[in-house]
Amino acid sequence: MSSKTEDIEIGLLLEAIYRKYHYDFRGYAMASIKRRLNQAREHFDCRSLSLLQDRVLHDETILPGILSFLTVQVSELFRDPDYFRTIREQVVPHLKTYPSLKVWVAGCSAGEEVYSLAILFREEGLEERTLFYGTDINPEALKKAEAGVYELERIPLFTENHRRSGGKSSLSDYYTAAYGAARLDPTLRRHVVFSDHSLVSDAVFAEVQLVSCRNVLIYFDRDLQDRAVGLFKDSLTRKGFLGLGSKETLRFSRHAENFAEFVPGERIYQKLGAG
């Protein structure tokens, strides 16, 4: 099969998913999408992506399965501990000057990063004045985020991450273990709203002091990255903070001049005053 044919099929399949279900992956970075669509094709036992398109259009029960291939859900509590340590040591002192705070975790998947920040803010005495928004396009992921239940076997990694992030308490204070699962303390959800929101098609919904969007932009092409960063820029208050994944950069972004590198090594940016 020539890759030209496959490129046509990918374009048509993404168009079909968009027109039928309003999930828009057309502006995603195609190299990775191509891989994952082919994984889905094999999983659903289709000989070609055209046949997968037929399934997508005529069998609505396939949608959650397709979405789980198209949205990457790899995260941990306190993933990249140095990032959280930097938030704690360099961003929190600024946040403490605000009487009330809003934090947006964009592309929150199953909620790991939202809960990490909720724990960190509790340790730093900021939780009571903060509202956290965790948004994602995948309803299954949002359900998991709401539940706040993670496999017990992941807890040692989470615990080590939390310790390395400069955690001031023990992670075991925040979960109860039962039946092979760790259930996070439900009171961590008191200041959290999980919600469906698409960086592709939805608008700004709140004014926030911190946006954390890590390892989400890498799946977007440059136009879509510009759109998403534009939303972050418009959501952030003056001098608000934007945290990206450790290998993501605003260097190639249309909005680069609206941000200053606050902690370059950890990809934490600060929105500039004017504009």
Next chain:
Amino acid sequence: MTRTAKGEAIVIGASAGALDALSVLLPALPKGYPLPVLVVVHLPPDKDSIMADLLRSKSRVDVREAEDKEPITPGTVYLAPPDYHLLVEADRRLSLSSEEPVLYSRPSIDVLFESAADVYGPALIGVVLTGASSDGARGLRAVARGGGVALVQRPDQALAPVMPKSALDLCPGARALSLEEIAAYFLEAVPRV
């Protein structure tokens, strides 16, 4: 395969023994070398890699870690960052992904090679070096199927022969060369101006 194809890009995969092998190959590239070189080395996920710094200090071409959506420029060696897959987009930019590991590896050689084969087709040179994994075999086959040049380090000369041997098994048309021969091939593979 006797003719030397005129390449547009080189992809290299290496695992155990990578630093020694790359320390032969990359310093052989002259300043101003016109092809980009994309490299996946298996590294522990939680470490900031000093691999790029080490190799840069020995090389006349620029060696650095790849950034997401960075345009691929000739004469530059891009290393996949630890814990991210490295891919090539159709507009000749690099992209990163934190999808699941493939064959326990992230970055994965297969992921880089397959996406690069898709973009560069016959103008791609793929090289599987030393390693104790079977990563790279499928990727090298994709390079060959796209009409590109498939090379492996001679397994009998590799510190860890499993990886080049697995690649040869899956891709019997690949040429097994010494590191010096691979370096010489890189110099021949440049387009004449």
